Amino acid sequence: MFRITEPKQLDMFVIAKKLGLTIVYREKNFKLDDEIILQPGTKQREWQKFGHELCHHLRHCGSQARMHPLFIDLQEYQAAHFAYHFCVPTFMLKDIRDPTTKLIMETFKVEQNFAERRLEMYKNKLLLEGRKNESSLIRI
Incomplete structure (x- = not known):
């Protein structure tokens, strides 16, 4: 296993290689077996889409073509959330x-827009942690 400890190590090609994945460029983003298929775009967009598709690879199985739409929505929500983190x-x-x-x-x-949303998520987490710490100080 490899350790990622700083932002400069966040390289999708290195991470894909370490996980035994291949990055392929096509017209649509998806994952297929050990391939992450990405639509060519800016490096930022490709990085974000890589995170999204990596979640599908790591956490989901099966083809969405035969899934109930609500289950597809759940997987897409999970993949989007994963990508931010x-x-x-x-x-x-x-x-x-x-x-x-x-x-x-x-x-x-x-x-x-990705950075704005991630910062919002992070600030909400800090607020929630602050409230938890406050409530643990209150004794009845």
Whole structure:
């Protein structure tokens, strides 16, 4: 196994190779066996889509062609959520003193809307943790 500890190690080609996957470029994003198929685009878009398709590879099995639409929706939600945390890991965000959208974009090589949403998710997590800590201090 390999350890990823800093943003510069977040390289989809290295990660794919370590996982025994091949990245192939086609007209549509999907995963097929040990291939992650990506639509050519910006490096940021490809990185984000790689995270999404990697989730399907790691967590999902079967073909969505025969699935109930609600189950497909669930898988797509899971893959989108996974991509935010895979492409911009929380443990790396914690190392940034005052994360901003621009800094997340530059550090993790993601698009602006992706960085904005990830920052929002991170701030919500911190708020929730703060509330949990507050409530644990209240004694009855």
